[in-house]
Amino acid sequence: MxxxxxxxxxxxxxxxxxxxxxxxxxxxxxxxxxxxxxxxxxxxxxxxxxxxxPGFIDTQVNGGADVLFNDEPSSEGIARIVAAHRRHGTTGLLPTLISDDRAVMERALNAVAEARRAAMPGLLGIHLEGPYLNPKRKGIHREEKIRTPEPDAVTLLSRLGDEATTLVTVAPERVREGFIAELSERGVIVAAGHTAGTYADIRRAQSEGLRGFTHLFNAMTPMTSREPGVVGAALAGENTWCGLIVDGHHVHPATARVAVSAKMRGRIMLVTDAVHAAGSTHRELEFLGQTIYRANGRVTSATGTLAGSDLTMDRAVRNVVDLLALPLEEALRMASLYPAAFLGIDAEYGRxxxxxxxxxxxxxxxxxxxxxxxxxxxxxxxxxxxxxxxxxxxxxx
Missing domain, CATH: 2.30.40.10 (Urease, subunit C, domain 1)
Known part of the structure; x- marks a missing residue:
C-alpha cells in the first residue's frame, strides 16, 4: 500500500x-x-x-529527445520516446509513425507488439499517421510515401488486435467505401487527417465509424460559408474527438478558443505532434532526409513548413490556461480524461x-x-x- x-x-x-x-x-x-x-x-x-x-495521455508523439519513431521503429526507440515525454507528465502515449514504406510500418507494429508484451510502462499502442493520405494536404509527409491502401491494408492495420490500441489517420476521400467500417469493426480507431475531403466525404466516413480528427485545422480543408469542409464536419460532429496542438503556432489562440466553444464539451483533446526536437538541445535535426529547424517554439523545414513540434504536454496544459484562458481543471481534462475517452479507456484512465x-x-x-x-x-x-x-x-x- x-x-x-x-x-x-x-x-x-x-x-x-x-x-x-x-x-x-x-x-x-x-x-x-x-x-x-x-x-x-x-x-x-x-x-x-x-x-x-491524472497522468497526461498523448495520442500523437512522433518522437522525443533526439529519437524519431520513423528512424528507430524498435522497442528501444519507443522506450526512449516514452521516457522523454514522461519527464513532462505524459504517462500514456501512442508513438506515431508518419507515412513510410511498408517495411517500416511492419517494423513499427512489431516493435509495439514486443514492447506491449514486455509491459512497457507508458505505452498504450501505436498511431499510424498515413500513408493513406491526400498529397494535396501532405504537410511535411513525403509525397513519394503517400499511397492508396493495398489490398491487405485492413489486415496490416489491425494486426495488433487486442494487444494494443491502434489509431490510424487516413484521408477519407482516398480510401474505398467500407474501408473505415472494416477497420472500425476490427477495433481500430480511425481519424481523418491530411485530407482535402469535403463535408460530405467526412459525413460518409462518420457513418462508417470515423472517430477523430488529427491536428484540427492543420492539413485539412477549412470551414467556409458554403462548404463546411473537414473543419466544419469536425466541429459539428457529436460522436468524434479533435486533437488540438496548443503551441501558439499550429493554431492561433483565438481560433483555438472558437473551436473549444463550438465543439461539444469533452471532445477536444490536447496532442503535441512532437518530433525528436521535443526535449532536445539541438536547433537543427535530421528529419526523414531533410534538415528541420527549431526556434522560438516552432519546428519547420527549410521552406517554412511546420514539421511537427517541440511541444510537451505540460507546456500544452499551461498554454491552455495562459493562451486560451480556460480553467486549469478543463486543461487537465483535455490532457487526460478526453484522450482516454477517445481511446475508449476512460473506465481505467483519466480520473x-x-x-x-x-x-x-x-x-x-x-x-x-x-x-x-x-x-x-x-x-x-x-x-x-x-x-x-x-x-x-x-x-x-
Whole structure:
C-alpha cells in the first residue's frame, strides 16, 4: 500500500484540497481528506501541497529527445520516446509513425507488439499517421510515401488486435467505401487527417465509424460559408474527438478558443505532434532526409513548413490556461480524461478514483512537472531508458 499525502487532488472532475490518495497493486484504492491518518503499513509520500492529477495521455508523439519513431521503429526507440515525454507528465502515449514504406510500418507494429508484451510502462499502442493520405494536404509527409491502401491494408492495420490500441489517420476521400467500417469493426480507431475531403466525404466516413480528427485545422480543408469542409464536419460532429496542438503556432489562440466553444464539451483533446526536437538541445535535426529547424517554439523545414513540434504536454496544459484562458481543471481534462475517452479507456484512465490505474502527474503552482507515477510506480523508481542517439545539432535550445 502506498499513500500520497497532503496533496491538492484533481480527480478528473474537481480539485480536492488536502487529500490523500491510497494506491495498491497499481490501482487507486481510495481518495480521502486530510487529516485521515495513514495506515502504518502504507508507504507514505508527503507531497507538500502539490497538485496531483491524472497522468497526461498523448495520442500523437512522433518522437522525443533526439529519437524519431520513423528512424528507430524498435522497442528501444519507443522506450526512449516514452521516457522523454514522461519527464513532462505524459504517462500514456501512442508513438506515431508518419507515412513510410511498408517495411517500416511492419517494423513499427512489431516493435509495439514486443514492447506491449514486455509491459512497457507508458505505452498504450501505436498511431499510424498515413500513408493513406491526400498529397494535396501532405504537410511535411513525403509525397513519394503517400499511397492508396493495398489490398491487405485492413489486415496490416489491425494486426495488433487486442494487444494494443491502434489509431490510424487516413484521408477519407482516398480510401474505398467500407474501408473505415472494416477497420472500425476490427477495433481500430480511425481519424481523418491530411485530407482535402469535403463535408460530405467526412459525413460518409462518420457513418462508417470515423472517430477523430488529427491536428484540427492543420492539413485539412477549412470551414467556409458554403462548404463546411473537414473543419466544419469536425466541429459539428457529436460522436468524434479533435486533437488540438496548443503551441501558439499550429493554431492561433483565438481560433483555438472558437473551436473549444463550438465543439461539444469533452471532445477536444490536447496532442503535441512532437518530433525528436521535443526535449532536445539541438536547433537543427535530421528529419526523414531533410534538415528541420527549431526556434522560438516552432519546428519547420527549410521552406517554412511546420514539421511537427517541440511541444510537451505540460507546456500544452499551461498554454491552455495562459493562451486560451480556460480553467486549469478543463486543461487537465483535455490532457487526460478526453484522450482516454477517445481511446475508449476512460473506465481505467483519466480520473483518480477507486479502481482506476494509478497513473499520476504531480505539478507545482507554476504547473511544472515534479514527478509522475505509472501503475503506482514513481518515475524515480522506474528503470532508466536506454541512452538516446544524438542527431545533428548546432547548440543548446
Amino acid at each position: 502506498k499513500a500520497l499525502c497532503n496533496a491538492r487532488v484533481f480527480d478528473g472532475d474537481r480539485m480536492l484540497d488536502r487529500h490523500t490518495v491510497f494506491v495498491d497493486c497499481g490501482r487507486v484504492v481510495s481518495v480521502v481528506p486530510e487529516p485521515s491518518g495513514v495506515d502504518p503499513i502504507a508507504d507514505a509520500v508527503d507531497l507538500n501541497g502539490l497538485i496531483i492529477a 483518480i478514483r477507486p479502481g482506476y490505474r494509478a497513473d499520476f502527474v504531480a505539478l507545482d503552482d507554476d504547473l511544472r512537472v515534479v514527478g509522475t507515477w505509472i501503475d503506482g510506480v514513481a518515475d524515480s523508481d522506474a528503470p532508466a531508458a536506454p541512452p538516446a542517439r544524438i542527431g545533428v545539432g548546432s547548440g543548446p535550445g
